[in-house]
Amino acid sequence: QVQLVESGGGLVQPGGSLRLSCAASGFTLETYAIAWFRQVPGKDHEGVSCISSGSGVTYYADSVKGRFTISRDNAKSTVYLQMNNLKPEDTAVYYCAAGNFATDYAPPLAAPRGLYDIWGQGTQVTVSS
Numbered sequence: 613q614v615q616l617v618e619s620g621g622g623l624v625q626p627g628g629s630l631r632l633s634c635a636a637s638g639f640t641l642e643t644y645a646i647a648w649f650r651q652v653p654g655k656d657h658e659g660v661s662c663i664s665s666g667s668g669v670t671y672y673a674d675s676v677k678g679r680f681t682i683s684r685d686n687a688k689s690t691v692y693l694q695m696n697n698l699k700p701e702d703t704a705v706y707y708c709a710a711g712n713f714a715t716d717y718a719p720p721l722a723a724p725r726g727l728y729d730i731w732g733q734g735t736q737v738t739v740s741s
Contacts, residue, residue: 613637613638614637614638614639614730615636615637615638615730615732616634616635616636616708616709616710616730616731616732617634617635617637617732617733618632618633618634618635618706618707618708618732618733618734618735619632619633619635619735620632620633620735621706621735621736621737622736622737622738623738623739623740624698624737624738624739625739625740625741626698626699626700626739626740626741627697627698628698628739629694629695629696629697629698630695630698630737631692631693631694631695632648632692632693632695632706632708632735632737633690633691633692634646634648634690634691634692634693634708634732635688635689635690636689636690636691636710636730637689639710639730641684641686641689641690641691641710642665642684642686643665643712644665644710644711644712644713644730645662645663645664645665645710645711645712645713645717645718645719646662646663646682646684646691646708646709646710646711647659647660647661647662647663647708647709647711647718647721647728648660648661648662648682648691648693648706648707648708648709649706649707649708649709649725650702650704650705650706650707650737651704651705651707651734652703652704652705657707657725658673658704659673659720659721659722659723659725660672660673660676660680660693660706660721661673661676661680661682661693661721662682662718662719662721663682663683663684663691663718664713664715664716664717664718665713665715665716666715666716667716668683668684669716669717669718670682671718671720671721672721673721675701676695676702679695679696679697679698680693680694680695680696681693681694681696682694691708693706693708695737698737698739699739700739700740701739702737702739703737703738703739703740704736704737705734705735705736705737706734706735706736706737707731707732707733707734708731708732709725709728709730709731709732710728710729710730710731711727711728711729711730712729713727
């Protein structure tokens with residue numbers, strides 16, 4: 613069964629850290645670009661970060677640049693999102709998604725999310741004191 617499963621969300625105080633994991637099964641993760649999106653109620657998905665297949669080119673939204681780091685461990689079929697210095701505005705449901713694009717390529721974060729064809733169920737991140 614082709615699926616992505618996110619984990620690692622939770623409640624954290626402002627300034628704290630979380631590491632999200634996105635575990636893949638049923639397909640070869642290393643040949644896919646992986647993106648993290650987030651969504652708050654009433655708003656569309658926002659692209660947060662993505663990492664290409666191949667050499668692992670990375671992209672970040674301006675709102676998280678310098679605070680979030682995306683990485684992949686193809687041997688474990690897992691992509692991570694390390695989130696540091698979290699802010700209340702980072703509160704959202706975080707989703708990972710996989711897309712089969714050319715090696716070393718990932719679409720811009722503002723591109724339609726329909727370009728990604730495998731999605732996880734999401735994990736809640738709440739940043740609050």
